[in-house]
Amino acid sequence: MTGAGSAAGNPVAAEDIVAFVYAEARLLDECRYEDWLDLFAEDGRYWIPAEWDQADPVMQPSLLYEDRFMLDVRIRRLRGVRTYSQKPNSRCVHVLQQPSVEAMDDAANSYRTWTPFHYVETRGDERDYFNGWARHDLMLVDGTLKIRLKRVDLVNLDAPFGNIQLFM
Amino acid sequence: MQAPYSRYRNNPDAVRALVRPREVHRDVYIDDEVFELEMEHLFANTWVYAGHASQAPEPGDFITCEIGGKPLLISRHTDGEIYVNYNRCAHKGTRIAGEASGNAGKMFRCPYHGWAFRTDGSLLSVPLRKGYDGTGFEDMPMGRGLAPVKNFRVYRDFIFVKLNDGGPDFEEFFGDSLSTIDNMVDRSPEGRLILEGAPLRYMHRCNWKMLVENQTDTCHPMVAHESSAGTAVKVWKETGRNDRHPAIELLAPFTSTYKFYEEFGIRVWPNGHGHTGVTNSIHADYSEIPGYWEKMVDAYGEARAKAILGEIRHNTVYFPNIMVKGPIQTLRVFQPLAADKTLVESWTFRLAGAPDQLFARTLLYNRTINAPTSIVGHDDLEMYERIQTGLRASGHEWVNVQRLYEEDEELDTTVVVNGTSERQMRNQFNAWVRYMTQDMDPAAAAMNPAAAAGAERPVAR
Numbered sequence: 001m002t003g004a005g006s007a008a009g010n011p012v013a014a015e016d017i018v019a020f021v022y023a024e025a026r027l028l029d030e031c032r033y034e035d036w037l038d039l040f041a042e043d044g045r046y047w048i049p050a051e052w053d054q055a056d057p058v059m060q061p062s063l064l065y066e067d068r069f070m071l072d073v074r075i076r077r078l079r080g081v082r083t084y085s086q087k088p089n090s091r092c093v094h095v096l097q098q099p100s101v102e103a104m105d106d107a108a109n110s111y112r113t114w115t116p117f118h119y120v121e122t123r124g125d126e127r128d129y130f131n132g133w134a135r136h137d138l139m140l141v142d143g144t145l146k147i148r149l150k151r152v153d154l155v156n157l158d159a160p161f162g163n164i165q166l167f168m
Numbered sequence: 169m170q171a172p173y174s175r176y177r178n179n180p181d182a183v184r185a186l187v188r189p190r191e192v193h194r195d196v197y198i199d200d201e202v203f204e205l206e207m208e209h210l211f212a213n214t215w216v217y218a219g220h221a222s223q224a225p226e227p228g229d230f231i232t233c234e235i236g237g238k239p240l241l242i243s244r245h246t247d248g249e250i251y252v253n254y255n256r257c258a259h260k261g262t263r264i265a266g267e268a269s270g271n272a273g274k275m276f277r278c279p280y281h282g283w284a285f286r287t288d289g290s291l292l293s294v295p296l297r298k299g300y301d302g303t304g305f306e307d308m309p310m311g312r313g314l315a316p317v318k319n320f321r322v323y324r325d326f327i328f329v330k331l332n333d334g335g336p337d338f339e340e341f342f343g344d345s346l347s348t349i350d351n352m353v354d355r356s357p358e359g360r361l362i363l364e365g366a367p368l369r370y371m372h373r374c375n376w377k378m379l380v381e382n383q384t385d386t387c388h389p390m391v392a393h394e395s396s397a398g399t400a401v402k403v404w405k406e407t408g409r410n411d412r413h414p415a416i417e418l419l420a421p422f423t424s425t426y427k428f429y430e431e432f433g434i435r436v437w438p439n440g441h442g443h444t445g446v447t448n449s450i451h452a453d454y455s456e457i458p459g460y461w462e463k464m465v466d467a468y469g470e471a472r473a474k475a476i477l478g479e480i481r482h483n484t485v486y487f488p489n490i491m492v493k494g495p496i497q498t499l500r501v502f503q504p505l506a507a508d509k510t511l512v513e514s515w516t517f518r519l520a521g522a523p524d525q526l527f528a529r530t531l532l533y534n535r536t537i538n539a540p541t542s543i544v545g546h547d548d549l550e551m552y553e554r555i556q557t558g559l560r561a562s563g564h565e566w567v568n569v570q571r572l573y574e575e576d577e578e579l580d581t582t583v584v585v586n587g588t589s590e591r592q593m594r595n596q597f598n599a600w601v602r603y604m605t606q607d608m609d610p611a612a613a614a615m616n617p618a619a620a621a622g623a624e625r626p627v628a629r
Contacts, residue, residue: 050535051365058531059527059528060531061365061531061534062535063539063540064535065535066415069404073543076399076402082394084547084550084551085546085547085549085550160511160512160540162370162373162540163540163549163550164541165546
């Protein structure tokens with residue numbers, strides 16, 4: 001995913017970063033969770049804060065703050081034959097506003113985007129609707145963009161939710 | 169055919185008939201009238217958790233909550249004490265505090281007509297007061313201020329409320345079960361807990377009692393959580409890593425064997441309280457937090473510190489609707505909203521004077537196990553919702569609670585039993601019947617022929 005940037009002599013171009021965010025959401029919508037996990041850097045994290053304007057993922061309550069290992073556990077569980085909360089399976093759809101590129105720092109190897117989104121997770125006859133902002137902190141690993149941190153802030157993060165089993 | 173107006177209202181015999189020694193009728197989980205009566209009787213006759221005093225440390229601080237469907241306002245007054253009032257303006261009924269918590273300053277001012285109340289609930293002022301001169305204002309109850317809740321108790325900063333006057337006092341109701349709260353507080357080197365962080369809020373489309381029963385159900389983890397904890401352990405083994413992963417440390421004990429749970433024991437107390445994990449528990453083998461032991465020894469001496477930290481109780485149910493985990497410093501409130509709807513709020517405490525890492529572990533536990541994003545929570549909620557719909561089936565109308573039942577079992581005693589016993593569930597239903605019927609008026613049943621006819625056993629749906 002470094003085509004345009006490489007052509008211009010930069011490590012990565014803004015349109016590459018935007019394309020990455022769209023492609024990431026599409027993998028989730030297509031239930032390709034294993035491929036999605038491959039987008040994370042080795043020490044990458046996926047974070048859903050539980051407080052507004054939250055500063056710290058571990059000293060303040062988060063709904064979710066997990067490393068690749070725990071995300072792998074989640075995915076393996078989703079595929080498990082004795083995972084009864086996935087009988088029937090859940091599906092999801094992401095509708096993204098065009099990602100805004102917030103930072104492009106080649107020296108620090110840090111590329112950040114901000115993306116308002118609508119998200120629907122459905123299972124059987126039920127459909128849950130979520131809205132918020134996704135922040136991607138990306139980095140290049142061997143010339144390929146990877147997720148250092150995906151942070152998902154829900155607009156109604158203080159409301160009670162039922163099961164959220166997939167990934168926003 | 170027209171449905172009977174009422175089967176259970178003012179009909180204590182019909183309510184009693186819902187609970188047998190080894191089984192309970194499905195109506196306790198699915199019947200709307202039973203739910204209404206729980207709000208009116210059970211949640212008014214028992215001491216119900218309302219909040220923690222550390223949420224309102226300064227004068228003017230307040231928190232709001234609902235008990236038995238009734239809005240309450242808990243505030244810290246200028247005298248430094250906690251007061252509990254109904255959250256309803258004495259004038260027209262406006263809910264006077266609109267937020268879950270905050271600071272009211274010197275007074276609560278009703279946003280509708282500006283009636284003002286001191287932070288103990290007493291009336292401070294009424295705009296255009298002369299309009300009430302000569303109208304007998306002073307004789308009206310509203311002239312005194314917000315309606316107070318008389319029966320409340322702040323025990324080691326835990327605020328419990330009993331809306332009705334009858335029934336046991338606080339000490340008699342809880343008895344020795346308070347030892348779990350004591351232990352959680354004593355785990356602070358300063359003997360003080362600070363409620364910190366937003367609660368994780370999780371909506372359940374099931375009856376609240378299923379959640380309470382699940383707290384001492386030790387025969388489900390190895391089955392229901394095979395998909396979460398079981399998968400986590402399996403994937404961890406595949407990595408070949410031999411360090412400790414903080415989340416695995418919390419999840420792996422959920423895969424413990426039946427033998428482990430049988431041996432760790434359940435202690436039941438009178439009035440529906442009880443706990444799992446008497447001699448051992450899933451919280452027994454956590455990593456040491458650097459610096460904590462030294463602080464505990466400084467505060468309590470080695471022997472006492474060892475005794476405090478050696479108490480590793482698993483889940484303590486305070487009847488009717490909270491669960492406390494002393495060793496992990498969490499409190500879950502199972503808030504009933506309807507017969508088939510329950511809001512679970514999971515709160516976290518910081519141990520005053522203890523290292524930050526302990527609070528970090530409390531937060532990790534809460535999001536890993538109690539969040540709507542928790543894989544363990546997903547397993548449990550799926551079961552509750554399947555029960556809520558499964559109970560509509562014909563054939564069996566009763567739900568079984570007879571594991572390790574003993575003939576002529578004497579409830580309302582303190583005893584330690586096999587950890588896979590369902591005795592704590594039976595204990596809860598014994599208390600449930602008592603506090604449901606305590607203030608029911610059987611004489612009123614005479615006014616209600618449908619209720620009288622249903623007295624012998626529940627009417628089939």
